[in-house]
Amino acid sequence: MKPINVGLLGLGTVGGGTLTVLRRNREEITRRAGREIQVKIAAVRSLEKAKKHAGADLTITTDLYQVVDNPDIDIVVELIGGTDPAKDLVLRAIANGKHVVTANKALLALHGNEIFAAAQAKGVMVAFEAAVAGGIPIIKALREGLTANRIEWIAGIINGTSNFILSEMRDTGAAFDGVLKEAQALGYAEADPTFDIEGIDAAHKLTIMAAIGFGIPMQFSKAYTEGIGKLTREDIRYAEQLGYRIKLLGITKRTEKGIELRVHPTLIPARRLIANVEGVMNAILVKGDAVGATMYYGAGAGAEPTASAVVADLVDVTRMHTADPEHRVPHLAFQPDALSDAPILPISEVRTAYYLRLRAYDKPGVLADVTRILADLGISIGAMIQKEPSEGEEQVDIIMLTHVTVEKYIDQAISRIEALPVISGKVTRIRLEELNRN
Numbered sequence: 001m002k003p004i005n006v007g008l009l010g011l012g013t014v015g016g017g018t019l020t021v022l023r024r025n026r027e028e029i030t031r032r033a034g035r036e037i038q039v040k041i042a043a044v045r046s047l048e049k050a051k052k053h054a055g056a057d058l059t060i061t062t063d064l065y066q067v068v069d070n071p072d073i074d075i076v077v078e079l080i081g082g083t084d085p086a087k088d089l090v091l092r093a094i095a096n097g098k099h100v101v102t103a104n105k106a107l108l109a110l111h112g113n114e115i116f117a118a119a120q121a122k123g124v125m126v127a128f129e130a131a132v133a134g135g136i137p138i139i140k141a142l143r144e145g146l147t148a149n150r151i152e153w154i155a156g157i158i159n160g161t162s163n164f165i166l167s168e169m170r171d172t173g174a175a176f177d178g179v180l181k182e183a184q185a186l187g188y189a190e191a192d193p194t195f196d197i198e199g200i201d202a203a204h205k206l207t208i209m210a211a212i213g214f215g216i217p218m219q220f221s222k223a224y225t226e227g228i229g230k231l232t233r234e235d236i237r238y239a240e241q242l243g244y245r246i247k248l249l250g251i252t253k254r255t256e257k258g259i260e261l262r263v264h265p266t267l268i269p270a271r272r273l274i275a276n277v278e279g280v281m282n283a284i285l286v287k288g289d290a291v292g293a294t295m296y297y298g299a300g301a302g303a304e305p306t307a308s309a310v311v312a313d314l315v316d317v318t319r320m321h322t323a324d325p326e327h328r329v330p331h332l333a334f335q336p337d338a339l340s341d342a343p344i345l346p347i348s349e350v351r352t353a354y355y356l357r358l359r360a361y362d363k364p365g366v367l368a369d370v371t372r373i374l375a376d377l378g379i380s381i382g383a384m385i386q387k388e389p390s391e392g393e394e395q396v397d398i399i400m401l402t403h404v405t406v407e408k409y410i411d412q413a414i415s416r417i418e419a420l421p422v423i424s425g426k427v428t429r430i431r432l433e434e435l436n437r438n
Helices: 013-024 026-033 047-053 064-068 086-095 105-122 138-145 160-172 176-185 200-214 233-241 303-320 366-376 407-418
Strands: 004-009 037-043 059-061 075-078 099-102 151-157 244-254 259-269 281-288 292-299 351-361 381-386 395-402 423-432
Touching: 004 013, 004 064, 004 303, 013 026, 013 037, 013 047, 013 303, 026 037, 026 303, 037 064, 037 303, 047 059, 064 086, 075 086, 075 303, 086 099, 086 105, 099 105, 099 303, 105 200, 138 151, 138 200, 138 281, 138 292, 151 200, 160 176, 160 233, 160 244, 160 281, 200 244, 200 259, 233 244, 233 351, 233 395, 233 423, 351 366, 351 407, 366 381, 366 395, 366 407, 395 423, 407 423
Parallel strands: 004 037, 004 075, 037 059, 075 099, 259 423
Antiparallel strands: 151 244, 151 281, 244 259, 281 292, 351 395, 351 423, 381 395
8 A cells, every 4th residue: 555655844852753763663553554654754944953864765855845835745744843834834734635743732722723624624634642741642532532421620740841840849848940950951941941830831731631621622812820930848848748749730620610721830639649740750630420530641741752642643644544534533522513612711710729828927816817817708728737936036837728619719818818917928829639539
């Protein structure tokens, strides 16, 4: 049978890994796909750097459009990242009748609705397993493995850089700035780490998973994002004393009022498996009504782990290449005309529990004042620590864990607590999720 011809946009870390895996496992991949998958052309920024990947059967060019306009290419693999010129290249490949495989989470989170509509109209596939959690097959699980279920919630550690920083802060007691520099020195964090530490990268990935899990359009602009830059060693230590660990989580839940879509530091019970995911590893929990809670763990980045997902998509597209478009798995798991218009809830309407840390003067009646404010807003306390003041100090830390409440009530409570004359500075608030099977 005639081989499937692939064109690569980008031959960097993931592109090089994809080429390596395809070449090394060629026989195995051909047996699975039913026909040979061969990379015929790759577009690169630097011809010099790409020489190590050159072969007799591979054309290397610096013209990206030479790949998407090549009439002999069946599948275009987009690995250049960003949205410009990636969006134009992907839409042009689709217009040319080519299938697309991409690892570009930002592109899909921001422009996925347009891209999927164009692919649907043209009868081609867009596959994107590598866009979320590297080598973990979470997209396949959500789109196909869990289709019998009504997905209730998804929660994941989906940014390795942030997870490495939080793991190191907990293990070593070091401050955020020092650990960030270490992560940059090790190559885990970019020179500009904003997307990772501010939760933007995780929000891109969460937007994609929410769309597949709940059958809603991509809505990145409505995702709430809060990073890890303000977390302190003290909060990590207090969380440990209370039996919790702090992770940057992407959380999306189906509720009666709408869909929660949020990324933020989160206290998780230390006994949960996901709380023990350390370093740059990723893990995702998915709760379905029939299957219960399932967990997916593995490398969330890296050349060959991500290439594993890219090649899996190439095999899938190859298998379905000649299939009737009406009988392929829909891009977002649900039929395009059956997507839900459930609203994304603002963070003020989210229901969760909270960790509160306040700095108070060591005087009688302080706790009574604080608990009265919480009680007036219907917020109950689940646990509390009051530290003894150090010698010569007038202020103490008070740490409270609340039961589940609505965020807007916590906002009101914090505002009132901070106005008390016995409270010094701002109240630290970190959300808390039990992530149990219920």
